[in-house]
Amino acid sequence: MFAASFTPSLVPRAWWAQGLVSASCAIAGYLLGNLVRWIWNFLELPWWRGHLARALWLVGTVVCIALVMLALWQAAAWQDSIRLRMGMESESRFFAPMACLLAVVLFVILLMLGRLFAFVLRWVDLRTRRFLPRRVALLLSIALTLALFWSIGNGVFFRLWLKAADSSYRQYDELVDEHTLLAALPERTRGYLTATQWKDIGRRGRDFLATGPTAAQIADFYGADAKAPIRVYVGLRSAETARARAALALDQLKQAHAFNRAALIVMTPTGSGWIDPGAVDSVEYLMRGDVASVTVQYSYLSSPLSLLTEPEYGAETSRELFRAIYGYWHELPHDRRPRLYLHGLSLGAMNSERSTEWLTLLGDPFDGAMWSGPPFPSELWQWFTAHRNPGSPAWLPTYGDGTLVRFVGQEPLRGESAAGHARIAYLQYATDAIAFYSHRYFLHRPDWLDAPRGPEVSPAMRWFPLVTGIQLVFDMPAAINSPEGHGHAYAPASYVDAWAVLLDRHDDSPETIARLKRRLTQAAGDHAL
Incomplete structure (x- = not known):
């Protein structure tokens, strides 16, 4: 061993x-x-x-x-x-x-x-x-x-x-970056967020509100008019309970006129309250800025710690937020309301998946969901993977004709597979141990080791009883620190492909999509520096 x-x-x-x-x-x-x-x-x-x-x-x-x-x-x-x-x-x-x-x-x-x-x-x-x-x-x-x-x-x-x-x-969550304080308040939060509320949302929330493309940057990219994207973030200290924080988020969305936009995205953060910039920046560009995003923080611990210490609290917060927003959105006239989407990364994907009671939505369903890096306990993801089309690999399944759910990986989508017809999009990499771990692999060989393997799975990898299970346990935290575009570090270019299968943006040519991927990749590199 x-x-x-x-x-x-x-x-x-x-x-x-x-x-x-x-x-x-x-x-x-x-x-x-x-x-x-x-x-x-x-x-x-x-x-x-x-x-x-x-x-x-x-x-x-x-x-x-x-x-x-x-x-x-x-x-x-x-x-x-x-x-x-x-x-x-x-x-x-x-x-x-x-x-x-x-x-x-x-x-x-x-x-x-x-x-x-x-x-x-x-x-x-x-x-x-x-x-x-x-x-x-x-x-x-x-x-x-x-x-x-x-x-x-x-x-x-x-x-x-x-x-x-x-x-x-x-202590990290309470840190105040004066640069983001001065940069964000004038444009992104004017009219619905006071300076006191700004300090209460925490560092993750301030980063979320202070960054991202502006209307001018989006307009410059497309050479046409664009709107300033709307972002709403409610932190742990913004209200006492999950229900109160959800109500505050809905109130701020109303004040920001978010329900007048073409799309509204309910985002569930990771355990620490982080939203992947690539996920939100990409959809704001694709929607020409005509989009609003909202999220509520449920913890300031990392996702693994949050999962260990408060596994149900994230799901509770997600349910309260979705219930508040869906309840208001459902009462709006169908021709005067935005398309409603869900999004989450990692633990946020699992909690977002748990935020809805699917049978209650049959009469008036939301428009779609994009979940990236769903952790292995995600029940809906497990079901779709287990019932995939025969012959499709476990690391990138196909389900039915692709109109309900579609899986997106590292390879760019082309042709009909890139068209926006699906209701659920899963973004996952074949080397993401957080998605592909299972307790079964201590004693059973993973089916994602069958041919064909994922593009980055080593051909030298073999299954050994007990050993492979232990390796995958240690792979999970290591996957978070993988180079961008690998493991559990999802690249902006992949987010563009994932959103594309939901948004039905037929007016974007392949050349425009490729240029957008390059811009977002460069922006991510500049932000990292």
């Missing part, structure tokens, strides 16, 4: 991440071997003895050492099989030695913790045997020891770490 841990998975790993993966795989293999040995002894089965047993042990040792040496020799090349596909530099020749050294150190630490667990287990077992039968005492001792270690890990270390993270994210 230690040797197999060096094989490639969905995203490239830094040497320290490889050390974590290898240590985890090695300790899992060690525990598995000890479990088999314990069961063998528990069943009182005989062990082989003598020269044959020693010979088998020697052969096994030599084979394992040879496998480890081969894995270390190939480790950098295996990583390069992913890195080069993502436009990254080749891995350093010191990758394998540094990862191996770290893995050994971590393995020893984990082994000592395991020995401590075994010591406590034996101590409890010896005392419970005085009053209970031997096997009953053993089962009780295991349960008590697990409860003790879990309570210490969860109640002390995890809570301290969570408290520190909570304080850090809160």
